[in-house]
Amino acid sequence: MKPxxxxxAAALCAMAFCFMAFWMVGSSTAQEEPSECLDCHRQRNLNSxxxxxxxxxxxYNCHQEPGSHxxxxxxxxxxxxxxxxxxxxPHRYVACVQCHTRVAQSPxxxxxxxQCASCHPRMYGAPGTHAEHQRVRCEACHTDSPFVTLDxxxxxxxxxxxxxxxxxxxxxxxxxxxxxxxxxCSRCHVSNNQVGAPTTVLPSKSFVCIACHYSPLQMGSxxxxxxxxxxxxxxxxxxxxWFKASVQGEVASVHRKVQLGSEAVWSKVFSWEIFPILxxxxxxxxxxxxxxxxxxxxxxxxSLIFYSFFARFxxxxxxxxxxxxxxxxxxxxxxxxxxxxxxxTFNDLTGGFILAGVIWxxxxxxxxxxxxxxxxxxxxxxxxxxxxxxxxGFLLEGIRLLVGQIPPHVALSAFFGxxxxxxxxxxxxxWQSMYGYIWYVHALLWxxxxxxxxxxxxxxxxxxxxxxxxNYKRG
Amino acid sequence: MRGxxxxxxxxxxxxxxxxxVHLVVMFAFIGVGLTGFSIxxxxxxxxxxxxxxxxxxxxxxxxxRFCAVLLYLCVTTEILxxxxxxxxxxxxxxxxxxxxxSRRDLRYFRQHxxxxxxxxxxxxxxxxxxxxxxxxxxxxxxxxxxxALTGLFLxxxxxxxRYFPGVFVNLAxxxxxxxxxxxxxxxxxxxxxxxxxxxxxxxxxxxxxTGKVTKETMMRAHPGEWAALNASQRGPGLGDQ
Numbered sequence: 001m002k003p004x005x006x007x008x009a010a011a012l013c014a015m016a017f018c019f020m021a022f023w024m025v026g027s028s029t030a031q032e033e034p035s036e037c038l039d040c041h042r043q044r045n046l047n048s049x050x051x052x053x054x055x056x057x058x059x060y061n062c063h064q065e066p067g068s069h070x071x072x073x074x075x076x077x078x079x080x081x082x083x084x085x086x087x088x089x090p091h092r093y094v095a096c097v098q099c100h101t102r103v104a105q106s107p108x109x110x111x112x113x114x115q116c117a118s119c120h121p122r123m124y125g126a127p128g129t130h131a132e133h134q135r136v137r138c139e140a141c142h143t144d145s146p147f148v149t150l151d152x153x154x155x156x157x158x159x160x161x162x163x164x165x166x167x168x169x170x171x172x173x174x175x176x177x178x179x180x181x182x183x184x185c186s187r188c189h190v191s192n193n194q195v196g197a198p199t200t201v202l203p204s205k206s207f208v209c210i211a212c213h214y215s216p217l218q219m220g221s222x223x224x225x226x227x228x229x230x231x232x233x234x235x236x237x238x239x240x241x242w243f244k245a246s247v248q249g250e251v252a253s254v255h256r257k258v259q260l261g262s263e264a265v266w267s268k269v270f271s272w273e274i275f276p277i278l279x280x281x282x283x284x285x286x287x288x289x290x291x292x293x294x295x296x297x298x299x300x301x302x303s304l305i306f307y308s309f310f311a312r313f314x315x316x317x318x319x320x321x322x323x324x325x326x327x328x329x330x331x332x333x334x335x336x337x338x339x340x341x342x343x344x345t346f347n348d349l350t351g352g353f354i355l356a357g358v359i360w361x362x363x364x365x366x367x368x369x370x371x372x373x374x375x376x377x378x379x380x381x382x383x384x385x386x387x388x389x390x391x392x393g394f395l396l397e398g399i400r401l402l403v404g405q406i407p408p409h410v411a412l413s414a415f416f417g418x419x420x421x422x423x424x425x426x427x428x429x430x431w432q433s434m435y436g437y438i439w440y441v442h443a444l445l446w447x448x449x450x451x452x453x454x455x456x457x458x459x460x461x462x463x464x465x466x467x468x469x470x471n472y473k474r475g
Numbered sequence: 476m477r478g479x480x481x482x483x484x485x486x487x488x489x490x491x492x493x494x495x496v497h498l499v500v501m502f503a504f505i506g507v508g509l510t511g512f513s514i515x516x517x518x519x520x521x522x523x524x525x526x527x528x529x530x531x532x533x534x535x536x537x538x539x540r541f542c543a544v545l546l547y548l549c550v551t552t553e554i555l556x557x558x559x560x561x562x563x564x565x566x567x568x569x570x571x572x573x574x575x576x577s578r579r580d581l582r583y584f585r586q587h588x589x590x591x592x593x594x595x596x597x598x599x600x601x602x603x604x605x606x607x608x609x610x611x612x613x614x615x616x617x618x619x620x621x622x623a624l625t626g627l628f629l630x631x632x633x634x635x636x637r638y639f640p641g642v643f644v645n646l647a648x649x650x651x652x653x654x655x656x657x658x659x660x661x662x663x664x665x666x667x668x669x670x671x672x673x674x675x676x677x678x679x680x681x682x683x684x685t686g687k688v689t690k691e692t693m694m695r696a697h698p699g700e701w702a703a704l705n706a707s708q709r710g711p712g713l714g715d716q
Contacts, residue, residue, distance in 0.1 A: 255564065262491035266686070325534040 200436030234454025304357030
């Protein structure tokens with residue numbers, strides 16, 4: 001019985017292998033490969049200006065002619081490129097085939113469009129802006145044609161081949177947009193646009209947003225510098241207050257207090273005492289042993305909020321790190337994009353945890369009221385800020401998925417956001433313009449969080465670990 | 476300080492700020508050197524392997540600039556410290572406790588050379604910093620300014636070539652490389668051997684990491700400072716640095 005079983009298994013495997021082999025061969029021959037001109041014809045040396053100009057000249061042979069045209073929806077569209085005009089372009093020493101990489105072939109059609117990313121890093125210059133516009137092709141903003149369209153087939157915003165009256169237009173002008181002027185944003189960010197952009201041009205994220213989102217190292221909207229200044233003043237005030245106390249018997253000289261304090265820290269860090277300190281850090285700060293000792297539900301509530309924030313900060317920081325060190329890698333582009341399935345699921349999950357933690361804590365404070373929970377005003381303020389930030393974040397996500405016409409198979413990764421977007425699609429409250437307002441609410445709430453950090457309950461994020469570490473137990 | 480059994484009075488030579496600055500400078504300098512030379516010798520197999528290990532040329536460039544910015548932040552910290560020393564601590568920049576060169580250093584240098592050549596019986600009574608320590612400090616400090624300037628030319632060539640002829644970028648490249656070789660040779664060979672290979676301290680002088688020296692070391696290496704401390708009747712402890 002056994003050998004027969006082996007034989008039939010082997011036969012089955014062989015059949016499966018043959019089937020796969022045929023399938024693979026079949027699929028590779030199914031598409032007819034276009035024949036590449038440069039397989040036989042000599043490519044100019046594009047590393048020299050001479051070679052570039054010679055290569056350009058080859059294309060100009062036809063494309064300089066006024067009659068040069070393409071067919072689009074049964075009408076003729078000019079494909080004439082004027083050399084005297086192109087000579088003023090920043091790409092004047094770049095050969096046509098270096099950007100239009102797929103045109104040197106027969107049939108002579110450029111289906112892939114211009115390939116900016118073969119030279120330019122995709123997040124170059126303004127990583128904050130580029131991260132928000134990952135589904136927008138470069139030329140949709142960076143060339144001078146004002147007509148753009150959302151291609152539902154591949155969820156990309158690209159240059160339109162027709163103008164607003166659906167008449168075919170030529171895109172052969174090759175003029176690069178002056179991005180220092182704000183007007184170029186308004187080809188998409190206007191009311192009733194069809195490409196899924198919010199009506200308002202919003203500022204870039206600030207670096208303080210890194211607590212939850214990938215954000216570039218920028219100040220962003222002016223509310224953030226203001227919040228940071230207030231927070232800094234609070235930190236300085238707290239430190240000044242701390243150093244009013246005596247340090248190891250020294251009462252007067254701040255210089256000596258700092259010296260003695262720093263000396264004490266240094267001599268602890270560079271000694272065997274660092275191991276019990278690290279142990280305290282691991283168990284009491286990271287695993288929050290003391291809160292667990294106070295009660296499981298209390299630990300659970302705190303962990304829902306703490307670990308979610310912690311995980312989001314870690315992931316956002318990783319994204320920033322990768323964006324700096326390896327800006328072109330797939331991992332970077334995945335982590336930076338809000339719509340990539342991993343990031344969307346992760347953000348919705350952690351956001352949901354934070355919201356659940358806040359709601360649970362509020363419920364204990366105001367509904368069930370166990371005896372050991374003492375409610376202070378400060379606690380409520382902190383919880384309300386965190387809850388509202390998270391809630392506004394979910395609303396924003398829902399509106400963005402709705403307004404941006406993100407296809408369901410992409411949007412579903414953000415399960416909460418998608419549910420909200422479906423809910424919002426029932427009534428139209430002008431979501432396109434609403435997005436800007438709710439964005440500012442979300443940003444202002446976070447600025448409030450930052451400004452409030454050194455003053456109220458939120459200060460415990462820093463002071464509790466510090467006092468736990470200072471009061472570590474030996475052994 | 477190794478193997479000592481008797482509790483000895485401790486004298487504080489470097490405060491925590493200077494220890495931190497030295498640690499950061501140490502690692503940032505090694506980082507800047509490794510990444511810089513692996514960019515400069517990019518045709519070598521070893522450099523290519525190292526660059527691959529760090530994640531490619533873009534990443535190495537970023538690391539190089541990151542370390543360089545860190546180094547220059549330390550220079551800025553030192554400048555701020557000088558201001559603090561002068562304005563808050565009311566220190567004398569030409570006094571015996573200062574890292575700055577003064578006329579006395581010239582005399583000590585002559586006397587020290589005399590001692591080395593056998594014309595004097597004892598080395599001069601060095602103050603807080605000896606002439607070679609000051610030399611160590613100022614070579615790095617001044618070197619950092621020129622490295623920063625040429626480095627900025629190479630970092631932002633488009634910006635600088637608007638105001639200077641293009642040949643300045645090439646000049647910056649040559650000078651940046653040459654000075655890098657000089658600085659690395661000076662720090663990795665002369666600085667480390669002068670600090671750690673002297674018989675009194677071999678195999679290592681830990682003072683920049685611990686910040687403290689014993690009475691013996693004070694009397695041997697900084698007799699001038701020791702005398703000044705005793706003259707003003709200041710006991711052991713944390714002196715203003």
